Amino acid sequence: MADLIEVDDPDDPRLADYRDLRDVTLRKHLEAQHGLFLAEGEKVVRRAVEAGYPARSFLMAPRWLDGLGDVLERSAAPCFVVSEAMAEQVTGFHVHRGALASMRRNALPSVEAVLHGARTVLVVEDVVDHTNIGALFRSGAALGVDAVLLSPRAADPLYRRSVKVAMGAVFSLPWTRLEEWHGALPSLTARGFTTVALTLAEGAVPIEDAVLGLDRVALVLGSEGHGLSARWQADADRLATISMAAGIDSLNVAAASAVACYVAARR
Amino acid sequence: MADLIEVDDPDDPRLADYRDLRDVTLRKHLEAQHGLFLAEGEKVVRRAVEAGYPARSFLMAPRWLDGLGDVLERSAAPCFVVSEAMAEQVTGFHVHRGALASMRRNALPSVEAVLHGARTVLVVEDVVDHTNIGALFRSGAALGVDAVLLSPRAADPLYRRSVKVAMGAVFSLPWTRLEEWHGALPSLTARGFTTVALTLAEGAVPIEDAVLGLDRVALVLGSEGHGLSARWQADADRLATISMAAGIDSLNVAAASAVACYVAARR
Known part of the structure; x- marks a missing residue:
């Protein structure tokens, strides 16, 4: 059972994991340094715990204790109980979903483990926006994807905003980072995947034709600004495009x- | 030619249109009251002007004047020239896209005008998030939609965030508001459209089958939280669904x- 600890000093160092949640730069630094991520809201906290991430601590107002009673029951991490006003003071915004938890990141699985049994995977190069991730x-x-592979520079799926937009799918869908960008696509081809790169480049065929009848498919997507790198376009087994209206060049x-x-x- | 007016007092009342751009409640009120909307960044300002919205004023730092020289050349509205620090002070955030313009809203076109010649339209019920709009x-x-119709309570396509996410498509794609929610779908059917409602309701057929071979199609989408209203589901000519993976109930x-x-x- 989690210890319930009432805290009334917003500067209490035990609340450090929850500071300034809107400061993206600070948070990235703090979360990487301490190997943690933030779960927000009863549903997300529950899913994170059920997915096997250990809690470092919980932070909530008294009226949110009941909803997460069973989760707290099974956890050894402390639960800091604060007023709603203080939760706002510490985090820097109105916590309208109520419960927060600081979760420990697990070591990322190997590419091999993530691809085991997968038939359709997304491979994401350098998408940097957390909402997009x-x-x-x-x-x-x-829509039936079995796994996600992220390039080294793609945004963090466990960042608070990513988790929220994903509605918990970052916990249910197997994913990991590609250890190395350069040879990423050839290594997928070697594992039996046909790599299909989404691009506006000349010679790309409609996506329906590109995937038709394939067994294992890796759909390869590029970044928001510049799309796929030249390297990945050159390495892909097939170039595919989504046909668009005249005069419009991107989705x-x-x-x-x-x-x-x-x-x-x-x- | 726009008058270039240097302003060095952040409380100058002529800058009222640009205040506190991050305060959604204040902005909604102010923009409705004065019939204005904000365009942000050289590209968006240019597209808004080219789409026929008259500028009330411009606000920019000196280094952004050249990029919009041709637009300012053809406008009679004043251009307030401020330091970047002052732009930030007035708007409440770092204006990294530089140029801002306050544009006058035009009267919305009639549903009939928007549907003229259209073969595929989106009908949006109560989607309230500006990013989604x-x-x-x-x-x-x-992807080939000819027009958009919005329910009375759907979010504003000309709100700054909507415009930004749409990459200017709110200026190029004809749209208007449905004057009345209750009879909206039957009136589209009467105009020769088959209304196809996206829903998870029983009896819905796969979207491919629902639209196959149709001439004029109205794709009907519901709100983020609750999907389509019972009224609109009952009124739609067809119910369609996007097949999803087991255990996942929404996109x-x-x-x-x-x-x-x-x-x-x-x-």
Whole structure:
């Protein structure tokens, strides 16, 4: 059972994990340094715990204790009980979902483990926006993707905003980081995946044709600003495109991903 | 030619249109009251002007004047020239895109005018998030939608965040508000559209089957939280669904819309 600890000093050092949640730069630094991430809201906290992430601590106002009673029951981490005003003072915003938890990151699984048994995977190069990362996970999980691989520079799926947008899919969908960017696509080809890169480059074929009849497919998506790198485009087994209206040259990466996953699920 | 007016008092009342851009409640009130909206960044300001919205004023730091020289040349509205620090002080955030303009809203066109010649339209019920509204416009424009109709309570496509996410598509894609929610779908059916509602309700058929071979299609999308109202589901000519993975019961409305538009474009 978690110890319930009432805290009334907003500067209490035990609350350090919860400081200034809107300061992206500070948070990235703090979360990397301490190997933690923040779960926000009863549903997300519960999913994170059920997915096997150990809690470092919980922070909540008294009226949120009951909803997470069973989770607290089974945890040895402390639960800091604060007023709603103080929760706002510490985090820097009005915590309208109530419960927060600081979770320990687990070591990332190997690429091999993540790909085990997978038939459709998303491979994401340098997508840096947390909302987009969250959306890729949510749509991927709904539309039949089995795993997600992220390039070394892609945004963090466990960042608070990513988790929220993903509606918990970052916990249910297996994912990891590619250890190395350079040879990433050839190594997928070597594992029996056909790598299909979404691009506006010349010679790209409609996505339906690109995936038709394939067994194991890796859908490869590039960053928001510049799309895929030249290296990854050159390395992909196939170049595919989503046909668009005349005069319009791009879709948001999350929308493109949803369409590509949908089409791939019907290959 | 716009008058260039140097302003060095952040409380100058002529800057009222640009105050506290992050305060959603204040901005909604102020923008409705004065019939204005904010365009942010050289590209968006240019697109808004080219789409026929008259500028009330411009606000920018000196180094942004050149990029919009041709736009200022053709405008009679004043251009307030301020330091970057002062732009931040007035708007409440770091204006990294530089140029801002306060634009006058035009009267909304009639539903009839918006539907003229349209073959595929999006009908949006009560989507309240500006990011989602912007995403619906961006994907719709890219994937062959001809017009957008919004329920009375759907979020504002001209709100700063919507405009930004839409990448200007709120200016290029014809849209208006439905004057009345109750009879909206039957009136579209009467105009020759088959209304196809996206829903998880029983009896819904796969979206591909629902749109196959149709001439004029209205894709009907519900709000983020509760989906479509019972009224609109009952009134739709067809109920359609996007098949999802087992155990997952929803897609974000923007992702669902992208998939539906893509499928409808290939009907």
